[in-house]
Amino acid sequence: MIRKIIIAIFIIESFFITGIFAQDSLNNNSKNLFIISTGYSKHIIRDDVISPLIYKGANAPLLLNYRYIGNKSRQAVTFYYDNLELKPSNTSNTSSYALNTNTFLEYTYNRKIYTFNKLDVNCFLGGNFLAFVNYRDYHFSNSTISYFSGELMTNLGINLFLEKNLKGKKDGYLYFNINMPLVAYVILNDRYNANVSQTYEEIDLNENVYTQVLTKGNVVTLNKLIEFQTELSYSLFLSKHVGLEIKHKFHFYSFSQYQDLLRAKYVNNQFLIGLIIKI
Secondary structure, eight states: OHHHHHHHHHHHHHGGGGGTOOOOOOOTTOEEEEEEEEEEEEEEEEETTTOSSEEEEEEOOEEEEEEEEOSSEEEEEEEEEEEEEEEESOTTOTTOEEEEEEEEEEEEEEEEEEEETTTTEEEEEEEEEEEEEEEEEEEOTTOSOOEEEEEEEEEEEEEEEEEEEOTTSTTOEEEEEEEEEEEEEEESOOBSSSSOBHHHHHOOTTSOHHHHHHHTOEEEOTTTEEEEEEEEEEEEESSSSEEEEEEEEEEEEEEEEETTEEEEEEEEEEEEEEEEEEO
C-alpha cells in the first residue's frame, strides 16, 4: 500500500513541471540536447528512524536529460532512476540489507547574469524544482517483517550555473552547476519510530487514501532540511549532432523526521558517461 502511495504521489508531482516549463523564443543560435547517461553511483545513508548503522551500496543508474541552450538562458529537465541493495556497516551481519529505490524529476531555469571575459566563463542564476523519492525496505536477520522508510519531497530552490567554452575544442564545454532548496513540501515526515506515524494513525481507509496522504504533508525549510546538489561535466561533440559527456554528480541531504531528531543523512556520489544528441 505504502509503495503504491509513493509511486502515485511522485507521478502527480511530476506533472507540475509542465506548468512552469517555458522556453525563450527560438532563434538560429539555440540548441536542444538530449543526453542518456549511466555509470557508477555510490549511495551512503544513515536513517535514525530504523537503525544507527550506516548502509552502503553501488549500482549503475539511469539518467535522462534534456537541455535547452539559448542566447541568454539555460533550461534542463532531468530524470534519474536507481534501484539497488544496501548493506549495513557491520559487514559480519550479511543477512541484513535494504532495498533502495531512488528516483527524481528535476527542472532548472537560469538566466545569464555575468560574463568573465578573461576566463571566457558565463555565469547563470535561476531556480530549481525537484520532485524526489528515496524509498527503502529494510530486512533484518532476526525478523521476517520488513520495515519501510524513506523521503518523499518536492523542493524549490536557487541554482547557479557556470559554463566555459574550451578554446581549440570544437563545441567543447565545461559545466559546473550547484543548487540548494530553500523550501520543501515533505510527505510522510512525522515518524517517531519504524511503526508509529501520526499520518498513518489519522488516515481514514473509507476515504481517498492518496488525497489524505498528499494533504497531510508539511512545508519545511532549512530548520529541518539541509540539501545541495553539485554537477561538474565535460562535453565534446564528435560530429555535428553527436557528442559525449563525462559527468560527476554529488547529492547530499540531512532531513529531520521529528523536530530536530531522527535524522536521515544521505549521500549519492556518481561518475557518469553519456551520449549527446543535438538537434
